[in-house]
Amino acid sequence: MVAPPDNDVIWARSLHHAHRGTPALVGVSLGVREGEILAVCGARGSGKTTLLRCLSGQLVPQQGEVWFNSSPVHTMPPLQRERMRRDRFGWIDPEPVLVPELKAWENAALPLLLSGVPRRAAKATALEWMERLDIGAAAQKRPHLLLRAEQQRVAVARALVTTPSVLFADEPTATLHAKDAAHVLRTVTTAVRSHRITMVLATHDPDTATVADRVITFSDGRRTGTATVDDTEGRAACSLSV
Numbered sequence: 001m002v003a004p005p006d007n008d009v010i011w012a013r014s015l016h017h018a019h020r021g022t023p024a025l026v027g028v029s030l031g032v033r034e035g036e037i038l039a040v041c042g043a044r045g046s047g048k049t050t051l052l053r054c055l056s057g058q059l060v061p062q063q064g065e066v067w068f069n070s071s072p073v074h075t076m077p078p079l080q081r082e083r084m085r086r087d088r089f090g091w092i093d094p095e096p097v098l099v100p101e102l103k104a105w106e107n108a109a110l111p112l113l114l115s116g117v118p119r120r121a122a123k124a125t126a127l128e129w130m131e132r133l134d135i136g137a138a139a140q141k142r143p144h145l146l147l148r149a150e151q152q153r154v155a156v157a158r159a160l161v162t163t164p165s166v167l168f169a170d171e172p173t174a175t176l177h178a179k180d181a182a183h184v185l186r187t188v189t190t191a192v193r194s195h196r197i198t199m200v201l202a203t204h205d206p207d208t209a210t211v212a213d214r215v216i217t218f219s220d221g222r223r224t225g226t227a228t229v230d231d232t233e234g235r236a237a238c239s240l241s242v
């Protein structure tokens with residue numbers, strides 16, 4: 001095993017993974033630098049979710065290495081991997097999956113409550129994140145009273161409430177209308193940049209990818225390119241792959 005470069009928070013080498021014979025990752029290598037927003041852009045089914053699940057320790061790749069800082073994730077015992085995920089990573093799904101019986105702030109505070117943070121402190125932290133994400137006014141409501149975009153912002157607050165080192169966002173705005181999607185994306189990226197949180201963003205949408213510092217493109221489980229997003233380069237690179 002070769003240790004990863006020092007300035008990469010996440011580093012993956014030669015990842016291969018297939019789902020019941022369907023190849024999802026074919027020899028993928030990449031590094032994610034501390035504090036950057038990296039977009040993984042590709043068409044539906046190109047392997048983005050599988051990649052994020054491998055990088056975040058949810059799935060152990062069938063071949064290859066994943067490192068978080070100087071720890072090898074691919075060889076970590078399951079309990080240690082779970083702890084790392086809980087303490088250091090945040091995750092946003094395409095659909096907001098909230099606990100219907102809990103108020104919005106309790107949903108946002110859930111990772112803190114589950115790790116034993118006292119209720120009052122967990123509530124204060126959750127409310128701070130909800131304010132940052134423009135969802136503070138909904139704190140006392142239950143999920144069914146919230147619009148889809150509001151529910152997604154509660155899910156974002158839940159992913160950020162532990163101030164993770166790395167936030168993984170899998171198509172976080174794919175199910176929202178364009179205006180709501182832009183708002184959610186803006187609040188997430190502002191929050192991660194102001195807290196120096198590293199973000200890996202999977203998207204099929206070239207416009208969404210332009211919030212990133214760097215875009216890597218994917219097709220049929222393979223990396224097809226990289227671009228720095230300082231103009232329309234990233235959008236163009238992403239368009240080529242979708």
Ligand SMILES: Nc1ncnc2c1ncn2[C@@H]1O[C@H](COP(=O)(O)OP(=O)(O)OP(=O)(O)O)[C@@H](O)[C@H]1O
Nearest residue numbers: 019020022023024043044045046047048049050051
């Ligand atoms: N649990 C599974 N069982 C079988 N095949 C799967 C499974 N998960 C993913 N696949 C297949 O693996 C390939 C990559 O899927 P993956 O979800 O990683 O891609 P994606 O780019 O995230 O797509 P999407 O945007 O639709 O989620 C696809 O061909 C998909 O059909």
